[in-house]
Amino acid sequence: MVNFLLSQRQQTLAPVEPGQQHRKAPNHRFGSYHHFLQTFKDQGYQFCKFPELTEPKRQIALRHDIDFDTNFALQSALIETEMGIQSTYFFLLRSNFYNIFSPQDYENISLIREMGHTISVHFDPSIYEDFHEGLKKEVMLFREFFREEVGIISLHRPNAFFQEFDAPIFGIEHTYQSKYFRDVKYISDSTGVWRFGHPFDTPEFAQQKSIHLLIHPIWWMLEGSTNLDKLKVYYAQRVNSLKSDFSNNCIPFRKINESL
Secondary structure (H helix, E strand, O other), rough: OHHHHHHHHHHHOOOOOOOHOOOOOOOOOOOOOOHHHHHHHHHOOOOOOOOOOHEEEEEEEEEEEEEOHHHHHHHHHHHHHOOOOOOOEEEOOOOOOOOOOOHHHHHHHHHHHHOOOOOOEEEEEHHOOOOOHHHHHHHHHHHHHHHOOOOEEEEEEEEEHHOOOOOOOOEEEEEEOOOOOOOOOOEEEEHHOOOOHHHHOHHHOOOOOOOEOOOOHHHOOOEEEEEOHHHHHHHHHHHHHHHHHHHHHOOHHHHHHHHH
């Protein structure tokens, strides 16, 4: 299945016009994800998993927090696999946007793992009175369903307390511990903007210092000049998908589908 998806992606890629790969999208500078990653490789960086992030220079621990849609995660994983890059994908177990136990989301996540990427838990500690116990439950479910050990987690929208929380949770490391969050340069595209500056503008990039890079695939896999434009596109896609699911599972709804 992975080889089939890779071949399908190659067939649908549009030819790149001379110089096009160097153009920057307006405002937030989100363009070709392939070219974005290639720029790091051209600078001498090696992509690694979090336990391998031990060198002061030329390493990137690439992380993805999947907040909205596993389909975008699969798209970014395919691009990375084509480039020989492995990264870490974190998925919410308790989300209003997707369900890792549904057939399609489960298949997407399984395919990402088959490509050699790490899959793990994107944990929201704020929904639990005892976040250690909450993580214990989520890790047990994740291990049981995916037959995958959890060596590191990411935190979903961590507040100031958790951004400073430097100890493992339920004995499991997280991406906001000092060795990943403060001891190396942290760069994030959260909310669809570069919150800590565009990586290519940083002195750390110029000096080839090691980087912890958080990428949300939604900002790279949708058309649009700004984050708001992309959210409008995504919202329309979700509405159409919801209508399709209603039609497939509720015969009376088909009578009103086209009028909505």
